[in-house]
Amino acid sequence: MSPTDQTSDARSAIPDRLQSQLEQRLKSWESLLLLVAIAIFVANSFASPYFLNAWNLSDATFNFTEKAMIAFAMALLIISGEIDLSVAAIIALASTAMGAALQLGAGTPVLILVGLGTGLLCGAFNGFLVTRMGLPSIVVTIGTMSLFRGISYIVLGDKSFQGYPSDFAFFGQGYVFWVISFEIVLFTILAVIYGIVLHKTNFGRAVYAIGNNPTGALFSGIRVARVKFILFLLTGLMAGVAAICLTSRLGSTRPSIAFGWELEVVTMVVLGGVNILGGSGTIPGVVIAAFVMGLVTFGLGLLNVPGIVMSIVIGSLLIGVIALPRLWTMWRQR
Amino acid sequence: MLQRIIRARETLLLGAILVLIALISTRFPGFIAPSNLARVFNDTSPLILLAIGQMIVILTRCIDLSVAANLALTGMVVAMVNLSFPGLPVALIVVLAIALGTAMGMVNGLLVWKLAIPPIVVTLGTMTIFRGIIFLISDGKWVNSHEMSAAFKAFPRAEFLGLPMLSWTAIAAVLLFTVVMTRTTFGRAAYAVGGNPHAATYTGIDVGRTQFWAFTISGALAGLTGYLWVSRYAVAYVDIAGGFELDVVAACVIGGISIAGGIGTIGGALLGALFLGVIKNALPVINISPFWQLAISGAAIIIAVAVNARANCEKGRIILKSAEHAA
Numbered sequence: 001m002s003p004t005d006q007t008s009d010a011r012s013a014i015p016d017r018l019q020s021q022l023e024q025r026l027k028s029w030e031s032l033l034l035l036v037a038i039a040i041f042v043a044n045s046f047a048s049p050y051f052l053n054a055w056n057l058s059d060a061t062f063n064f065t066e067k068a069m070i071a072f073a074m075a076l077l078i079i080s081g082e083i084d085l086s087v088a089a090i091i092a093l094a095s096t097a098m099g100a101a102l103q104l105g106a107g108t109p110v111l112i113l114v115g116l117g118t119g120l121l122c123g124a125f126n127g128f129l130v131t132r133m134g135l136p137s138i139v140v141t142i143g144t145m146s147l148f149r150g151i152s153y154i155v156l157g158d159k160s161f162q163g164y165p166s167d168f169a170f171f172g173q174g175y176v177f178w179v180i181s182f183e184i185v186l187f188t189i190l191a192v193i194y195g196i197v198l199h200k201t202n203f204g205r206a207v208y209a210i211g212n213n214p215t216g217a218l219f220s221g222i223r224v225a226r227v228k229f230i231l232f233l234l235t236g237l238m239a240g241v242a243a244i245c246l247t248s249r250l251g252s253t254r255p256s257i258a259f260g261w262e263l264e265v266v267t268m269v270v271l272g273g274v275n276i277l278g279g280s281g282t283i284p285g286v287v288i289a290a291f292v293m294g295l296v297t298f299g300l301g302l303l304n305v306p307g308i309v310m311s312i313v314i315g316s317l318l319i320g321v322i323a324l325p326r327l328w329t330m331w332r333q334r
Numbered sequence: 335m336l337q338r339i340i341r342a343r344e345t346l347l348l349g350a351i352l353v354l355i356a357l358i359s360t361r362f363p364g365f366i367a368p369s370n371l372a373r374v375f376n377d378t379s380p381l382i383l384l385a386i387g388q389m390i391v392i393l394t395r396c397i398d399l400s401v402a403a404n405l406a407l408t409g410m411v412v413a414m415v416n417l418s419f420p421g422l423p424v425a426l427i428v429v430l431a432i433a434l435g436t437a438m439g440m441v442n443g444l445l446v447w448k449l450a451i452p453p454i455v456v457t458l459g460t461m462t463i464f465r466g467i468i469f470l471i472s473d474g475k476w477v478n479s480h481e482m483s484a485a486f487k488a489f490p491r492a493e494f495l496g497l498p499m500l501s502w503t504a505i506a507a508v509l510l511f512t513v514v515m516t517r518t519t520f521g522r523a524a525y526a527v528g529g530n531p532h533a534a535t536y537t538g539i540d541v542g543r544t545q546f547w548a549f550t551i552s553g554a555l556a557g558l559t560g561y562l563w564v565s566r567y568a569v570a571y572v573d574i575a576g577g578f579e580l581d582v583v584a585a586c587v588i589g590g591i592s593i594a595g596g597i598g599t600i601g602g603a604l605l606g607a608l609f610l611g612v613i614k615n616a617l618p619v620i621n622i623s624p625f626w627q628l629a630i631s632g633a634a635i636i637i638a639v640a641v642n643a644r645a646n647c648e649k650g651r652i653i654l655k656s657a658e659h660a661a
Contacts, residue, residue, distance in 0.1 A: 083454075135639050138397070138454070139593045142583055143635030150629025157625050255625075263458055276452045306474070308572065312466030319445065319459035326449045 029273035033288045040292060044299035051302060058179035062249065064268070064294035065183040066242040067261060068286070071268040072194040073238040075286045077231045078269055079198075080210045081278030082137040084126060084232065087239045088261035089148035094118040094243035096152040099161025099253040108168045115244040116237060122148055123236015127229040145262065152255040161253040172249025183245055187290075190238075195283040203227070211278035267318045268293055293317075343590035343642065347605045351612060358616045365619055372497060378611025379504035380405075380566075382604055383559045384578070385585040386511050387552030389603035392586055393528045394541075394548045395595035396453035400442060401556040402578035403464035406570075408434045408560030410468045413477040413570035420483040427486065428561060435557015436550055438464065443549030447542035453549075461579070468572045479568035490566045500562055507555065512600045524548060528595030584631055585610055588638040609634070 044051045051057075070087050077084055097118040098111045106114065122144070129140045174182040198204040206227050209217040218224045247253055266276075272289035274281025293314065300310050359366040384401050391398045412431050415422065438460070445456045479487070490500040497505075515521035526534040527544045534541055564570045589606025591598030610631055617624055 129636065129640070133640055133643065135643055136593050139583075139587050139639045140636065142580060143587075143632050143639065146580065146584070146628050146632030146635065148632070150626070150632050153625040153628050154623070157623065263462070266458065270455055276455050306469065308466050308469040308474075311462040312470075315459040315462035315466065319451065319456060319463075322451050322455060323445065323449050326451070 060298035068290035090239035119240020127232030409564035431561035439553015443546035
């Protein structure tokens with residue numbers, strides 16, 4: 001395919017002058033994105049008098065924290081050259097499992113375990129099909145997406161689970177300190193953990209190596225299948241965490257919960273500068289992308305723009321951030 | 335020759351569909367009545383039309399997730415045109431629907447061809463954009479049955495030799511694209527691009543241009559289906575055919591079209607769509623809640639892709655194991 005040709009050419013080309021580190025930083029995707037985030041922030045505070053309010057801003061973070069938790073694990077998975085489109089369906093299944101456990105009289109600790117366990121099981125199932133059976137992840141996860149949500153529909157039909165215990169509400173509605181919610185704290189901790197794992201450990205190195213050249217990685221002694229399996233497990237686990245937060249925030253479970261989130265999570269990851277074909281991307285980029293998407297959604301919401309119109313903005317953002325740099329290069333080469 | 339036919343995945347799938355129909359008829363004999371089977375076929379026709387387009391796109395190593403949104407947008411536009419100009423002949427409406435769908439397919443194709451953006455990203459984006467545009471032009475309102483002209487609603491129902499025009503459209507598309515894919519240079523090029531893009535480039539095939547035309551065909555079929563869908567169900571609103579793109583991809587995967595490109599037939603897409611159509615129509619008949627459908631089609635996708643992968647396993651000695659096949 002032509003895109004891979006272009007990147008391999010760029011990689012093998014030797015520049016006649018190296019850029020300074022500062023210059024590289026300034027020109028990076030992350031700083032461009034940060035600029036966009038700041039611009040949106042400023043535009044929003046001019047557009048609506050309600051924007052610059054600590055409580056409103058704190059509320060706005062709920063727009064993206066749950067999705068971003070999944071996006072961290074998804075970023076690693078996409079960098080390794082795979083994808084998981086079943087994350088939203090895992091949320092639905094994990095939430096349904098928690099609801100079912102609730103009906104059997106489970107308390108909050110058990111609910112947490114059920115949520116995380118369901119996420120891990122679903123991730124293991126995806127990982128098994130992809131790494132053991134050697135099936136393409138995009139088809140497998142389109143299949144499990146229907147399967148997992150389908151099981152939710154079989155269990156719940158048009159009904160819903162309600163009546164979660166009051167101490168369970170903390171995960172989605174609780175505040176740790178003043179306007180700092182539990183979710184934003186969890187988001188920050190996870191961002192730091194994933195940042196360290198991807199950028200500072202052998203495991204992170206292996207993820208990049210697999211994404212750039214899986215066969216090369218295998219011959220240099222990396223257990224490709226095992227690393228990919230772990231990444232699917234992590235993605236499932238994060239979907240479980242998100243399911244706990246979302247269920248706790250909404251206080252009920254319907255089979256249509258988190259419908260369409262897989263697309264927003266992938267958008268967030270791609271917007272964050274992760275190459276959808278694998279091999280490159282950073283966690284700081286994903287963090288900034290999460291803020292950009294959260295700010296856009298929140299700002300437009302304050303201006304009474306309906307949700308579906310926001311999806312036009314998100315969709316254009318997704319194509320635009322990839323298309324514009326390429327158009328720019330094409331224009332400069334003329 | 336005979337052995338080749340028996341071994342083909344299409345034969346296996348056809349067998350599976352026949353067994354399925356036989357099993358259903360043991361519990362509900364009326365299901366195999368010709369009139370009922372014709373009804374099932376008619377009901378599956380939109381899926382068949384979209385699966386044909388999707389098959390060509392997947393063949394060239396791309397994927398089109400925007401087909402359902404394309405269908406819904408075209409459907410809404412033709413419904414609103416019909417609302418404003420009830421006198422417009424149906425032929426013109428059909429041409430308009432195909433043109434609109436084609437234009438949207440070309441947008442996808444151009445982004446993939448000229449800017450080399452991965453197809454999954456392009457069509458994820460255009461999918462949400464198309465849905466959003468429906469809301470913008472319709473203001474979230476519905477176009478209902480009584481607002482549509484009689485001629486507008488009559489076309490897909492009009493019967494010819496005992497079958498509605500909707501079914502005939504699907505049959506015509508299957509025949510047309512079987513010829514296109516097996517007897518034209520475009521068909522050859524599509525298989526070559528999917529099988530090995532580098533080799534295709536060296537033989538003088540423009541990979542990007544072939545992918546562009548694949549998206550254009552998929553868009554044209556989605557546009558046509560948009561009119562048929564809206565006139566058949568006699569309603570147009572933002573969310574029609576929501577999530578239908580996954581059914582379309584599922585039909586292709588079940589039909590033995592390799593997501594890695596280069597492998598698949600129009601017949602496979604047809605059978606994959608029919609398999610899903612039979613299940614969908616059979617569930618209420620044998621008293622299983624329709625809520626089971628999603629899980630069943632999910633399981634069918636996974637089983638189908640696993641079976642196909644086993645069938646594609648290359649025989650012979652592997653000297654250097656590549657990581658993609660590492661167990």
